[in-house]
Amino acid sequence: MSRKPAATRKPVKTTAPPAPKKPRASRGNAWFQQHQAVAVDSLSRMLAEPGSSLLTWAVIGIAMALPVCLLLFLQNFRQLNTSLEEAGNISLFMQYDISRVELEAVAREIEALAGVAGVTLVTADEALAEFQDTSGFGNALDGLDENPLPALVIVRPASDLAADVRELAARMEAMPQVAAAQVDLEWLQRLYAIISLAQRFTVGLAALLALGVVLAIGNTVRLAIENRRDEILVVKLVGGTDAFVSRPFLYTGIWFGVGGGLFAAIVALLAFFLLAGPFARLMALYDSDFTLTGLTASDLLLLLVVAGALGLSGAWLSVLRHLRRIEPA
Numbered sequence: 001m002s003r004k005p006a007a008t009r010k011p012v013k014t015t016a017p018p019a020p021k022k023p024r025a026s027r028g029n030a031w032f033q034q035h036q037a038v039a040v041d042s043l044s045r046m047l048a049e050p051g052s053s054l055l056t057w058a059v060i061g062i063a064m065a066l067p068v069c070l071l072l073f074l075q076n077f078r079q080l081n082t083s084l085e086e087a088g089n090i091s092l093f094m095q096y097d098i099s100r101v102e103l104e105a106v107a108r109e110i111e112a113l114a115g116v117a118g119v120t121l122v123t124a125d126e127a128l129a130e131f132q133d134t135s136g137f138g139n140a141l142d143g144l145d146e147n148p149l150p151a152l153v154i155v156r157p158a159s160d161l162a163a164d165v166r167e168l169a170a171r172m173e174a175m176p177q178v179a180a181a182q183v184d185l186e187w188l189q190r191l192y193a194i195i196s197l198a199q200r201f202t203v204g205l206a207a208l209l210a211l212g213v214v215l216a217i218g219n220t221v222r223l224a225i226e227n228r229r230d231e232i233l234v235v236k237l238v239g240g241t242d243a244f245v246s247r248p249f250l251y252t253g254i255w256f257g258v259g260g261g262l263f264a265a266i267v268a269l270l271a272f273f274l275l276a277g278p279f280a281r282l283m284a285l286y287d288s289d290f291t292l293t294g295l296t297a298s299d300l301l302l303l304l305v306v307a308g309a310l311g312l313s314g315a316w317l318s319v320l321r322h323l324r325r326i327e328p329a
Helices: 024-047 050-078 081-087 100-111 124-135 162-173 186-227 229-237 242-285 297-325
Strands: 090-094 116-122 152-157 178-183
Touching: 024 050, 024 242, 050 186, 050 242, 050 297, 090 100, 090 162, 100 116, 100 152, 116 124, 152 162, 162 178, 186 229, 186 242, 186 297, 229 242, 242 297
Parallel strands: none
Antiparallel strands: 090 152, 090 178, 116 152
C-alpha cells in the first residue's frame, strides 16, 4: 500500500505591531531641549573667553548707550508737556480799579466765550503774596502804601494753533475791564521745533548705530565660524544640515546682543545717577519738584529684546554668507 504524502502546512505570516508614534508634546520637548542645550553651550563658549567677550559686549553696549540716553532725555522732557502747555496760556491783566464782584463777573463772561477751555482767577492780593514769596523782596514790599499789582485772569485756550490763540487774545483784550493781554507762544513753538528735530536726530542716530551693531556682531560671528571650520566640516560629513550647523552661531549672536544691551543699560543707569542730583538742584531753583526718571522694567525688557534681535540679525547675515561656503570636498 502506498502512503499519501502528508499535506504541507503553509507558514502563518505574523506582522509586527506598528511602532507607536511619538506624541507631539514629547517632540516639542525634544526640540526645546535641543535649543536649550545649544544656547547654554554657546554661552559657555563665550564665557570661556571672558576677555574678548567683554570687549565685544562693551563695544556693542557703548554703541547702543548713546541713543538709549537720548531717548531717556526725550522721554523725561515729554513729562514737562503740562508745564509747557500752561506757559502757552493767555494772561489778562485787569484794570487796577476793578472790584472783586466785577472781576468774578468778567471771569464768568470769559469762560463762556467760544475757544476757552478754562479760566483761573488771581486777585491782586493773591498776586502780591505770590510775588513776595518768590521774588525775595517781601520786606521791601511791606512798606508800600498800595498794591502795585493788578488782578489777573489766566485763560487756557481750547486750540493749540497760534493763530486761534492770538485771535482769542485780541477779542478779550478789547473788553473794557482788561488792561492788557499777554501771549507768549513764539518761544514755545521754537522749543517744540527743537524737540521734533532732536527726535528725528535720535531716530536717525539709533538706526545708524543699530546697523553698526549688526555689522559688528556679524563680523564676530564670522570669526567664530572660521575658528570652527573643521568642526563644521565633520558635522556636515555625517549628515548635519545647514540649519543644524548654523544654530549655535545664531545663539552666539543673540548672546552678544543681549550682553551689549545689558552694558548699555548699565551706562544709562550710571548717567542717570550722575545727572539726577544736579538736575534736582536746578529744578529746586525754579520751585519745581520735577525729577528725572530712569529705565523702567519695561524699558529694560524692550532694550534687551531689541538688542537680541539685532544680534540675531547680524549672526543670520554672517551665517547666510559664510557658512554655506564651507562644504566637505
